[in-house]
Amino acid sequence: MIGRWHGLVIDCPDPRALAEFYEKLLGMVRVQDEPDWVVIGDAPDRPGVAFARVKTWRPPAWPGESAHMHFDVRVDDREAAGEKVLALGARRLEGGGETFDVYADPAGHPFCLVAW
Structure with a gap:
């Protein structure tokens, strides 16, 4: 190490x-x-x-520019968690899938809400 x-x-x-x-x-x-x-x-x-x-x-222009790294935040209920992060100032971004949704924090950094 x-x-x-x-x-x-x-x-x-x-x-x-x-x-x-x-x-x-x-x-x-x-x-x-x-x-x-x-x-x-x-x-x-x-x-x-x-x-x-x-x-x-300058925030990355999602999805055309890579953010190079982002947070994956595990949640129990993606829809409920999505409403809460929007209320905190996040915004929904294009993309996502069966187990995750993509958002931007107030400064524009992408992050994902993930549920299994």
């Missing part, structure tokens, strides 16, 4: 706003909060998700 996973960093125009969206989506808490850098997770000493301010942020 070379190292340990510390976190995933997501570029965005407003770290605090996007962190709030993912706190509600994933049930995490804010463990670090600065104007240009916010981290959410289970606890300060465990890996988390960080949000970094990028002034020139």
